Structures are given as structure tokens and as C-alpha cells.
Amino acid sequence: MEMAGTKSRLTWAVNLAVGFLVLLWIIPTFGLLVSSFRDRDAISTSGWWTALSASEQNVIVRADAPDNARPDGAVWVLTGNVFDSGSGNVTAFGITSREPEAFAPGEVATHARGHQITVEANGDYRITYPEEPSGNRGQRLFVRAESPPSFTLDNYREVMFAEGMGKALLNTLTVTIPATIIPILVAAFAAYALAWMEMPGRALLIAAIVGLLVVPLQVAFIPLLKLHNNIGIGKGYLGIWLAHTGFGLPLAVFLLRNYMAGLPGEIIESARVDGASDFAIFRKIILPLSFPALASFAIFQFLWVWNDLLVAKVFLGTGEDQVVMTGRIVDLLGSRGGDWEILAASAFVSIAVPIAVFFSLQRYLVRGLLAGSVKGG
Template identity: 65%
Template sequence: MDNIAGKKSGLVWAVHLSTLLLVALWVLPTFGLLVSSFRTGDQISSSGWWRSLMTQESQLPAIRLAGDEVQKDGAYVIEGQLFDGAGAEISRWGTSSKEPEAYGADETATLNDGVTLTVTAAGSFALKSAASMADMRMPRVFVTAATPPEFTTNNYSLVLFSPLAGQTIGQAFLNTLTVSIPATIIPILIAAFAAYALAWMEFPGRALLVAIVVGLLVVPLQLALIPLLQLHNMMGIGKSYLGIWMAHTGFGLPLAIYLLRNYMAGLPRDIIENARVDGATDFQIFVKIILPLSFPALASFAIFQFLWTWNDLLVALVFLGTGNDQQVLTGNLVNLMGSRGGDWEILSASAFISIAIPLVVFFAMQKYLVRGLLAGSVK
């Protein structure tokens, strides 16, 4: 727009560059976690994710030798492989944690009692001794090796099917789905009828009700926790799916009514008046005219409510139990952060499973989300 005055702006490159920088800043954190979730635990802890495409020189955890003893040329020999990592190349190794890089590849070290140990670059070792080593405590080997980049999907199968925080992520995924689908669908219908009444029916107290809905829009749900838990216990629901569905329905209603009312109030008056003149009842007008026309607003709200119920932690912590068949993804993730905080291969894969569905919904339905945001906040 600044070019209108005939001045070709020299700032264009600056704009491109700063936008690129901004986008990079916003994408990089998620991208880092995504890359990490496909690396092995050893790799994650030995180098940053931004070096995942490079060959890495790193010190591996200590390996205790093991193998069967055979007699060869009058000496006792144990041979074997240190690790089965194909392509890894050992540069230095040692037998004590104080000097983990004492020897080079193919060098031979003399241990106690005349035992010798040779480690090749490819990772095979040979332990030789004049006497039998059956009673000897096997030595540990510290290895510094260059490992080629390696990606794996094991993390995902691990977290999906084995219970790490008392529950598998796969189960938590199902639970979350169980919470969010009904909690998305039920409020829509209730809100749609109320929104129609508030937008198109004349009755005393209508303006007051709209004001109340706007007020309830910002009431923090923190206030609702204890009274509602008491109420649920009194009604015999306790901590259950029924309880959380009802809670999410209640908490989602103000936004639903507000969004839908604003949208419906903007529909052309003629259509509705004509239908009235033709003898349609309010119920018919609502079902046959308003509902189909309001599809964009319904979709907007559905996306909001779905993202909100899927991503929610607080309501699930309070209104659902922590059992295997009730804990949701976010709760499981918080537990994992507490108990397996350093195991990034587990955390990153779990986190990605929990954000995958919202991201898919987001990219597929972004148009409606934006529309809903604009209708919901711009006055």
C-alpha cells in the first residue's frame, strides 16, 4: 500500500526476511520436538536435535562384556560384538570410567592377571587369557564411537502400546476421544435453539439474557470446580464421563450461544418473515431455514469446542478419575513429565500423539476457526 505514491519500497526484502525469521521462531520449537520423537533415546541424549543429520562422535554408556569362553591356541578367548549398531565406528575406548578414551581402535590393552583385550573399530572385541576366565568378573568397556544418523518409529510404538505412567498413550487417546466427541456435539444443539430464540423471537427480558450470556463468557471455570463436584457427588454421578460431558457442555454454552446468536441475527430478515407469512412455525423455521444457513457458525463453534475439550487439563483432572480407563492424554502427559522427565524419546512421541489430532483439525478447518474467532471477538 505504501507503493501507491509511486515509491517502490526498498523495505520489501526486510519484510520478507523478518517474516521468515518470525515464522522460523514460531515453528522451530514444534519442529525440534517432532525430530526428536523419531530419534533413539541414546541419540537424543548425546546430541541436540539440530545435529540429527550429522554423524555423531559420542561416548556410549558403559558396556559389560559377555560371551562364551573357547580355547584357542592354548589360550582362553572370549569374542563378541560390543553393540549391533551397523555403521558405528569406534575411535577411542577404555576400561575405566576415569580413562574412557585410553586406547585407540585395534589397540590391545592389558588388564589385571595378564588378561588382554582388543577392540576393533567395527565394535568386535577379543578377551584373551592364559587361564580360564570363568570366575572372573567381566570388565566394562567405555566406547567413543561415531554413529551415523538414525531415525526410528520405535518411540511411537513404545508409547502407544506399553503402559509407562500406569497407562498406555493409546488408551489415553481413546479416553480423550470419548470425552471430546459428545462434549462437542451436545452443546451445539442446545445452544442453537437458545441462540435462535435470542436472535429472532420477541419476548421480555431478551436483552438482559444476552447481557448475562456475555457476562458468563468470561466467568473463570475455576470457580465452578468444587460446587459442581459436590453437585455431581450428590447426584450420584461422581467422577465419571457423564459428569465431564455435562461440565464441558455447561462451560461451552456461553461461547456457543454468543457466536450462534451473532451469526443468526445477521441472517436476512426477509427469509424469516416470508416463512412466517407462509405459515411456518418457529420450529419449522429453525430446522428448515436457520440451521442449514448457520452451518459456518456451527462449524466454527464445533472446532473451538473440540480443540478446547481435547486440550483441556483442568476439567479432566477434576471431573474424571485417574484410572486407566479415564485418564486423558493431557493428564497422562503431565504424569510422564513428572516420572519420565528426562526420557525425551518417550515424552516427545507422547506429546506428538496428543497434539496430532488438533493439528489435523486445525489445518483442515482453519477457515472456520478464523471466521469464528472474528465473529467471537471483533465488535
């Protein structure tokens, strides 16, 4: 027997397992968030976990063309900075690939052709020519540089405006919000009828709904699209709202019916004795008490529709006013597959809204899922 006030080993094991799973999801998500604020050079040279520390890297910089040198007394001088952003710290430099770190900042390196090169710690370089130089190919400088942590919003600006993710976000909201609300409204009425209203064939209807839970939605794509075309809906928002409603109804009715069937029958019977109609009972008693189940299905349906690509490809057009975020990300993978900073920003934009929805409603999730599993005597 376990002593009072102590926890079993199984409880500690469960807590550790849950903590591990939480970290397993949080760490990559946080890494994606950090990467979305870094530039291309930072992402390509170091991991996101180094974002708050200075990064050291070896770069090859080509100075300005000798034609740009200006006379300074008896010599010709060319100046510039090795950092595009104008910020960084040079720890060593060189003028040949054999010795890329031969000189410390401030030292003078003499080229075989006679000109002298100096690179300061802040990245400023000075090339001194003994006579007027010519040519349009600048001197190569091998630099080991230490760059401070830097973050930018340019990735999000480019994603939301230049790459069209902002429009895709609005399109996705246009699809997701009605496709979540409509099946909840329809399923709530159906669930109440199946739970508390006597009707012939009620058991068969419940069995049919349970059976529809295991039917792959892909088998309905072609006939449903043909039906939409025949009745004049075609490809558009109305069609995809109806498609998601049909695909989501079996789970919605199943969850809500189980929850409503577990509500205290005495309350409903008392309301009927007082003369309340079924609609009044549904509106004033059932709906307020069923909010956990409604929130549970809302989470599932919202996440499913938000992350959907297949249904959107079938029932929506491909124009800019209809492409959803998942489709836009697929396009970016093809056109910007090497730009990890753009893909990271796009991915985080696509998951930010579902995360907010989940955490705002998650306290109702378990209560709604376990509805009707245990009933009091």
C-alpha cells in the same frame, strides 16, 4: 500515497511478524516429533536437529567376563561387540581412563596384566589371554563411536500399550466429542432465538450471557459437583459432558448469535412470508449459512476439552477406564520423568488430534470470529 501495485512497509512488517510466529510454533513441534522417534541414548547425547546426521559419542563398555573366554591354540580368546544394537563405527578406543582414545581401530593394546585387546571399526573386540583367565568382571573398554541416524517406533508401542496412553486416548475422545457436539446443538437454538425471535427480556438475556463469559469456571466446581451427587450423576462421563456444556455455552451462544444476527434479514423475512416455520428457517437456512461460526466454536471447544485436566480431575474418576490423556501425561512425568523419549511420544500423541482438527477447520475460523463485526448498509 502508495503507488499502485506496491506494498507498504507495514504490510511487509506484518508478514514478517506472522512468519516469525509460525516458525516459533512449528520448530518446537517438529522437534518434538523427531525426538519421539529417537531412543534414549540419542536424545541424551545430541539434539533433535542432528537426528539425520551421524552422532559421535564417547562410551564406556565392559567386555564379557574372563570366565567366558575359550581356548584357541596356546591362548584363550574372548570376543564380543561394543554396540548393543550391533551397528556403529568405532573411530578410537582405549583401555584406561587416562588415555581413552589411545588406539585406532584394529590396533593391538597390551594390558599391564599381559592380555591383548583389539577393537575393530565395526565394534567387534578380541581379548587374547596368554593363559586361562578367571574372574567375573570384564575388561573396561573406552570407545569413541560414530553411530548412524536411527529411528524407532518402540517409543509409541510402549506409550500406547505398556503405559496406557492408547486407553487414555479413547477416554479423551469419549469426553471431547460429546462435550463439543452438545453445546453446539444447544447454543445454535438459543442463538437463533436471541437473534431473530421477538421475546420479552431478550436484551437482558444477551447481557447475562456476555457477563457469564468473564465468570471463572472454578467458582462453579463445588456447587456443580454437589448437584451431580445429589441427583445421582456423581463422577462419570455424563457429569463431565454436562459440565463442559455449561462452561462452553456462554461463548458458543455469544459467537453464534453475533453471526446469525449478521445474516441477511431479507432471506428470513421472505421465508416467513412463504409460510416457513421458525424451525424450518433454522434448519434449512440458518444452519447452512452459519457453518463458519459453528466450525469456529467447534475448534475452540474441542481444543479446550481435549487439553483440559482440571475439569476431568473434578468430574471424572481416577480409574483406567476414565483417566484422560492429560492425566496420563502427568502420571508419566512422575514415573518416567527422565525418559524423554517416552514423554516426547506421549506429548505428540496428545497434540496430533488437535492439530488435525485445527487444520481441517481453520479456514472457517477467522470468518466465524469476525462474524457480525461489520454489517453492510
